[in-house]
């Protein structure tokens with residue numbers, strides 16, 4: 001029977017097909033017949049997605065085989081997120097569903113941010129959980145798995161005082177056209193609303209030589225697009241004597257033979273400098289897109305959030321990006337309803353959006369989180385008011401995106417095909433600026449192929465086009 005994998009493989013271009021196939025060969029080479037099975041579900045951000053690719057690699061190396069449902073699995077793992085209350089609730093609901101598995105001999109494991117946040121509490125609250133491991137302790141995962149296999153039914157890895165990063169022999173790649181590389185883990189900033197410094201531990205950067213070696217391996221196995229990841233990716237500090245700056249690392253990665261696109265996320269405004277813009281200007285392989293979360297347009301709120309920049313300092317970074325010799329698309333994150341946010345503070349966020357004209361925004365309603373200072377701040381904004389502000393913000397951003405995308409109709413862009421569109425007979429891909437384009441093509445299209453697409457229509461969240469040549 002053809003698996004999803006085979007279907008995707010059939011449509012990949014030659015080198016990307018080799019890359020994907022080599023991951024599978026690697027997987028199957030390590031699967032012992034009748035071996036243990038695992039199910040892995042991921043919640044949250046791209047860093048969690050990529051951590052899960054590495055966790056899957058660790059398990060495949062140990063001879064485990066991945067299955068599609070918890071019912072089929074010996075080991076059921078949830079890689080969790082706790083950035084907002086809702087994300088945490090989702091995980092508890094999932095764990096509640098697993099109660100019926102108690103006593104069946106299955107192992108249930110909780111990984112990631114919620115694991116770090118709740119720790120061994122899981123063993124009390126959901127006693128059918130056997131493994132709890134925070135992301136700062138993933139390097140211990142093989143040892144923790146060995147303990148489970150040896151019959152220990154409560155195993156925990158919860159250290160955050162580490163200076164190591166999570167390196168694996170095998171990373172199972174889930175995206176056939178884009179490969180993720182974590183270059184910096186943890187976070188040393190201390191935004192007053194955020195759980196990340198607590199759940200992911202202190203900032204640790206990988207050595208530049210190790211990063212570039214991974215880029216070379218990915219290029220050799222057929223990937224043409226890579227994305228560097230980090231909670232504050234541009235705070236990267238080479239941990240080797242080479243002391244490469246983040247901008248230098250970007251340029252070096254772009255210079256690896258076979259690499260056509262380099263992306264990076266998430267950038268922190270404080271550490272975002274002219275050198276990054278100059279690197280993008282000078283290096284065509286560096287994509288024209290920067291994700292630069294602003295969080296609020298009010299200096300007063302930014303200060304209470306401890307973001308370490310003012311509205312005007314943020315706008316200076318925007319001016320830097322806008323002055324670049326080629327257009328650079330900008331996206332952001334915004335939180336509404338931070339404690340004490342007044343109507344006039346919120347208005348400043350709207351005027352900042354008007355001034356910057358972001359190409360996309362992830363918008364959030366403030367959620368008080370454990371271990372953060374903001375949870376104790378007075379003057380909470382009511383849930384009702386937060387919902388109103390969020391709706392206003394989203395509508396304003398939608399209008400901006402529609403207007404910006406309308407201006408692209410008639411232009412032609414290079415698109416990397418990354419899947420079939422939801423519409424029959426259409427393909428989906430992304431421009432260098434990270435815009436989604438759904439397009440038709442008279443000629444066959446292969447996943448991983450770069451093609452020229454002329455834009456014929458625009459919506460707020462995506463473009464429609466036809467293959468130009």
Ligand code: SAM
Nearest residue numbers: 193194231232266293333334364365366367369
């Ligand atoms: N490190 C990135 C940065 O500094 O911008 C973002 C990391 S966080 C995983 C992603 C986004 O979640 C943040 O940019 C913020 O907008 C949002 N977020 C984090 N904590 C939040 C909270 N307590 N309530 C609402 N949104 C939150």
Ligand code: SF4
Nearest residue numbers: 187189191194196231
């Ligand atoms: Fe959280 Fe701030 Fe660190 Fe981003 S920079 S992960 S928002 S503490």
